Amino acid sequence: MAKHQFQTEVTQLLDLMIHSLYSNKEIFLRELISNSSDALDKLNYLTISDDKYKNLKYQPKIDITIDKEAKTLTLSDSGIGMNEEDLVENLGTIAKSGTKSFVENLSGDKKKDSSLIGQFGVGFYSAFMVASKIEVTSKKAGEEKAYMWMSEAGGEYEIVEAKKEGHGTSVKLYLKDEESEFLEYHRIESIITKYSNHIPFGIFMDKEETVPAAKEGDEPTKEIKNIQVNKASALWRMNKSEIKKDEYKDFYKQISHDSADPILWSHTKAEGKIEYNTLFYIPSTAPMDLFRMDYKPGVKLYVKRVFITDDEKELLPVYLRFVKGIIDAEDLPLNVSREILQQNIILETIKKTSVKKILSELKKLQTKDREKYLEFYKVFGKVLKEGLYGDFENKDALLELVMFKSSKREGLITLKEYKEAMSEDQKSIYYITGEEEAILRNSPLIEQFKAKSIEVLLLDDDVDSVIMPMVQEYDKTPIKPVNNSDIDEEIKDDKEEDKESEDKYQEILVKMREILKDDAKDVKISSRLSDSPSVLIYDKNDPDFQMQQMLKQMGQDNLPKVKPILEINPKHEIFVKLVAKADEVLLHDIAFLLMDQARLQEGMKIDDITGFAKRLNKIIAKAL
DSSP states (O other): OEEEEOOHHHHHHHHHHHHSOOSOTTHHHHHHHHHHHHHHHHHHHHHHHOGGGTTOOOOOEEEEEEETTTTEEEEEEOSSOOOHHHHHHHHTSOOOHHHHHHHHTOOSOHHHHHHHHHHHOOOGGGGGGTEEEEEEEEEOTTOSOEEEEEEOSSSEEEEEEEOOSSSEEEEEEEEOGGGGGGGSHHHHHHHHHHHSTTSSSEEEEEEEEEEOOSSTTSOOEEEEEEEEOSOOOOGGGSOGGGOOHHHHHHHHHHHHOOSSOOSEEEEEEEOSSSOEEEEEEEOSSOOTTTTOTTOOOOEEEEETTEEEESOOTTSSOGGGTTOEEEEEESSSOTTOOHHHHHHOHHHHHHHHHHHHHHHHHHHHHHHHOHHHHHHHHHHHHHHHHTHHHHOGGGHHHHHHHOEEEESSSSSEEEHHHHHHTOOTTOOSEEEEEOSOHHHHHTOGGGHHHHHTTOOEEEEOSTTHHHHHHHHOEETTEEEEETTBGGGHHHHOSOHHHHHHHHHHTHHHHHHHHHHTTTTOSEEEEOSSOSSOSEEEEBOTTSOOHHHHHHHHHTTOOOOOOOOOEEEEOTTSHHHHHHHHHOOHHHHHHHHHHHHHHHHHHTTOOOSOHHHHHHHHHHHHHHHO
16 A cells, blocks of 8 residues: 655645635536546547557446445446556646646635635545545556545545446545435536536436336235436537537536636537537636646547647637637548648647637627626736737737727727727827836826827836837827837927927037937937926837837846936926036036936836935935
């Protein structure tokens, strides 16, 4: 008998399962059935793709047995099964990134933590909500030995060799005294009908039925019949008219392990040159691994109802990684390899059509139910924006879906709504990027835009500075950042006045360029300032500060130094007085202070804090 310690994360998870007042305990059965269905799917695939399993004879099914005397509920399948190593990996440790993320998010507050369960999918461990002890007996297909995994949900579990006739897995739950409801046939049947009616394998149970008397005067007899409880019909292959809304929702919960309803779903049956069925869901909550490189894809691939893979990231673009669902193709080879999948013309066609369908469904939602779309966008908007970086084929559709904060309006707006509000003489759509909305709203960069009542989009997602330069235009209207030098001509009021300012401050500009030559690419008169004395902008060919930060986060640490341009406000009293005083020592200190002040307003760090403090103190002392 081998004893093992649970991984720390598993112990935390078990403690949460057992002690949290989780109101929907019945989902433990959904999770166990889902695991059995996956095991049958995997074995089905091996029997068509691996010569080792091609002659394996078995009936793919799931059996549920109730023993009221022993107070046990047993769920058995004829799937792929597990050996000792698999039992340790699958039941003793947490390997999935989503589960790790879940545990990392635990706060210690059981009420708050239990609400996280639905976001991550409770899996096998949910059975401990109703069971004081669990025994898992399993034999891997093609192997001789069977093993039993046992635990009472403490800090450890045991694995021993066992006897089992055929391959597959049997999970026996020793139910807690207060969970006797799960020993009733009708209770189990109702849970299966609710959550697992449409898994593609039969679920069987023994049911006691009354047999009428053969002849008059005889007593009716009781007979035990082994009957199939679920429909075992692949929901995605049924006609939409035959499926109820609740069936769609329950099937989603079955395949996604999510306890919340989806925001929407899209069910397609394509006939003709290429035949396939798809059923896609948009969740209402984000999976824990949404922003991890090792995220688990949400779409399963079937060929003629035979499961092929649930681990293929090529089935949908990365920016749609939150989508859950099924692709079932008719014309792919059953033993298709991953390499063939990535190059298959049929699958590529299905993928392209599916992406367009998903985006069109989101557009319908945005048009018909703005509030619901905003719920979706707050959860997945940042991910959807990623598509603008690489999916040029669907760029126009994505530009209709993305939304932004605005300098003039509350909430989020679309590019279409921005353009409809533009004045006739406005030439471009303008935006500003940064990390905090409050800083962007008060940035010197948009002072002149505010003064002229020109709307500016406030982009505070970290991906915006990388993605927006790729966009360039919407509906034939240029999209430009407010901190680029090439918009000066668009917002100038009086070119004659600007020329006068240039002449008036020429001497100061020349001196400041020399003083700041190591820090600034240029010093020039600003057209965009109305209140602040200075601001940093960037040459149109240079990455701005936000873009530089993003590139560093992506591992590009050896970037050449990019010098910003310092723009000064000729109407500000600082420069009016500087012209009058002609004090070169004072100008030297002020030049550096204005540069550092502009850096701070941009969200940058000051390189020479000591020098900044000394100059500031000197100016304060002079003012006193």
